[in-house]
Amino acid sequence: MVCMTRRTDALSRERIVEATIEILDTAGESALTLRALTAHLSTGRGALYHHVATKDDLLAAASDGVIGRVLAEVGGHEDPAYAIRALALGIFTAIDGHPWVGSQLARDPGQPAVLQIWTSVGSQLTRLGVTGRARSDAGSALVNYVLGAAAQHAAGARRAPDQAARQEYLQALATKWAGEDPDAAELLRDHDDRAQFLAGVDIFLAGVSALRKPAGSG
Amino acid sequence: MVCMTRRTDALSRERIVEATIEILDTAGESALTLRALTAHLSTGRGALYHHVATKDDLLAAASDGVIGRVLAEVGGHEDPAYAIRALALGIFTAIDGHPWVGSQLARDPGQPAVLQIWTSVGSQLTRLGVTGRARSDAGSALVNYVLGAAAQHAAGARRAPDQAARQEYLQALATKWAGEDPDAAELLRDHDDRAQFLAGVDIFLAGVSALRKPAGSG
DNA sequence: GACACAGCTGGACCGCCGGTCCAACCTAGG
DNA sequence: CCTAGGTTGGACCGGCGGTCCAGCTGTGTC
Numbered sequence: 001m002v003c004m005t006r007r008t009d010a011l012s013r014e015r016i017v018e019a020t021i022e023i024l025d026t027a028g029e030s031a032l033t034l035r036a037l038t039a040h041l042s043t044g045r046g047a048l049y050h051h052v053a054t055k056d057d058l059l060a061a062a063s064d065g066v067i068g069r070v071l072a073e074v075g076g077h078e079d080p081a082y083a084i085r086a087l088a089l090g091i092f093t094a095i096d097g098h099p100w101v102g103s104q105l106a107r108d109p110g111q112p113a114v115l116q117i118w119t120s121v122g123s124q125l126t127r128l129g130v131t132g133r134a135r136s137d138a139g140s141a142l143v144n145y146v147l148g149a150a151a152q153h154a155a156g157a158r159r160a161p162d163q164a165a166r167q168e169y170l171q172a173l174a175t176k177w178a179g180e181d182p183d184a185a186e187l188l189r190d191h192d193d194r195a196q197f198l199a200g201v202d203i204f205l206a207g208v209s210a211l212r213k214p215a216g217s218g
Numbered sequence: 219m220v221c222m223t224r225r226t227d228a229l230s231r232e233r234i235v236e237a238t239i240e241i242l243d244t245a246g247e248s249a250l251t252l253r254a255l256t257a258h259l260s261t262g263r264g265a266l267y268h269h270v271a272t273k274d275d276l277l278a279a280a281s282d283g284v285i286g287r288v289l290a291e292v293g294g295h296e297d298p299a300y301a302i303r304a305l306a307l308g309i310f311t312a313i314d315g316h317p318w319v320g321s322q323l324a325r326d327p328g329q330p331a332v333l334q335i336w337t338s339v340g341s342q343l344t345r346l347g348v349t350g351r352a353r354s355d356a357g358s359a360l361v362n363y364v365l366g367a368a369a370q371h372a373a374g375a376r377r378a379p380d381q382a383a384r385q386e387y388l389q390a391l392a393t394k395w396a397g398e399d400p401d402a403a404e405l406l407r408d409h410d411d412r413a414q415f416l417a418g419v420d421i422f423l424a425g426v427s428a429l430r431k432p433a434g435s436g
Numbered sequence: 437g438a439c440a441c442a443g444c445t446g447g448a449c450c451g452c453c454g455g456t457c458c459a460a461c462c463t464a465g466g
Numbered sequence: 467c468c469t470a471g472g473t474t475g476g477a478c479c480g481g482c483g484g485t486c487c488a489g490c491t492g493t494g495t496c
Contacts (some may be wrong), residue, residue: 034454044475046457055454106324106369110377110387136405141363141418148366149358151324151481154334159328169328187354200359207425219488229444252483262446273483 001143011043013051013061020062024100028158032059032100060111061106067113068161071096071120080127081205087120088146092194095150102154130208145204146155148198156193178203229261231269242318246376250277250318262351277331285331288312289338298345298421304418305338306364310412313368320372323365336361341418348426356426363422367415374411382395 019040023032034055038045052058074090077083095102105114122139130138160166174185237258241250252273256263292308295301313320313408323332348356378384388421392403 003418033452035452038475040353042478045455046476047474049455050473056400103324106321106374108377109370109374115391133405136409137414137417138421140414140420143362144365144366144370144418145359145422147370148324148364148368149362151368151369152327152365155325156327159326173333187351191354196355196358200362201356203356203359203422203425203429205287206428207421208421210422210424212427251481253481256446263484264447265445267484268444 011041011047011051016041017058017061017065018052020058021065021098024062025098028207029100029103056107056108059100060108060113064111064113064116066094066098066101067091067105067116071116075120080124083127084121084142084205085198085201087124088199089194090141091117091146091150092153092197095154096157096194099154099157102150102152103158105149107121114143114147117146119144125208128208130212134208134212138204141207142201142204145200149200153193153197158188219268229259229265229269234259234269235276235279235283238276239283239316242280247318266326273375274326277322278326278331281319281332282315282329282334284312284319285309285323285334289334293338298342301345302339302360302423303419304340305342306360307412307416308369309335309364310371310415313372314375316374317372320368320370321376324369332361332365335364339364343426344416346426348430352426352430356422357426360419360422362416363374365413367418371411371415 004144016037019037020032023040026034032055034045034048038048041048051059057218068092071087073208074083074086077086095105104111105117108114121142122135125135125138125142143171156166156169160169170188170191178185187196234255236428238250238257240253241258245254252263252266252274256266259266262327270279282355283412288308288311289305292304295304319331320353321327336357339360340353343356343360374384374387378387386432388406388409392406
């Protein structure tokens, strides 16, 4: 009956999600409190709960927004293998910038953001000529790899936010590995998460291609 | 000076971790409360904190115990590729039985359980003849895939604990996919998580092998 | 056997959390 | 002007992880 919003600057789900992302980005997951959110929006809790069901709902909406933006950006490449690399790298970059998304994606396989990733990967695999069970197997492998790497990278970023702490962490790991394989310890020292992540995508793509060729007959 | 434990049936870190695993297995992650733990052990909170630093410490110790047992069991295969499959399947089975481990592994890359997985995978890859950067890339890919699949499977199990709920969930997913690819929707219906997980491992192993051959020179 | 000691134990207590509830408010329609 | 209903803000609730401390309990010493 009435117009849906009384004032353009009034509280809305969109504004709440926006503020949520801002808090998460600037102060981290642990700082996202409904109290902090109400303070940030200069409002009360009842108002929040008129637009949002629960805190989890809010987190899902926030990560859905970020992932949705990424998937929309990287959708337009002709070569499907290249598109898959771009898709994976886009997700990685997004989680590098917003570590909380990585944790959130690992939390619930039914949330919209994860479904978006599934369908994007699935359609690129179809374009790659993979179908049937091979496609669902490959899709599962790639999605799980991307989400796993995302969660680990995000957790690492949470644990070692600055470069010094990260160096310490890598050093400790290198020491642990040194006895077993000095070469690996050396590589760990000038280690690039992004390059390693892409190398993993390439291993996956090579595997899909290798398994497709020998099984020629339907 | 004195003997380290006064009575064999007294409170100890081991007993606490054991009780923690029992609560997590029987009642789920959300049921693990320090209050529930004290009730289970018929003790108070101060006593708990004499043996355990924080709740996170407890969770890490619990998952470390489960993973450690798994890795010790599957270590003895001659063929490294087979050993990797056994390793991955062992982790998958453990997480299928203890879903909370899956969530825990995705939370912190520095915890002992994750380091154990890294070193196990790394040593098997070395036995497979993969070295240097290829090894760290392959190890990263495999570990991230396994951890990602574990976390997703665990989250799914948390969300749909019984078979009926799981069917509903798959049905909803199938409906979503049906418009895009009816074949995939059909496959989703009689979907086997364990087989799909192993298919993913095979994709990565095939990729590692495929990328090793063309790059013959060091 | 008495004693002092040190580590262990249990429960009261704290601040904070997510979520609920309701009285006051503000705008649209009559 | 009044009424009505969606919107707002804050008081309130039970429960959480973690801290603190007074007392207990087993031990080594004499």
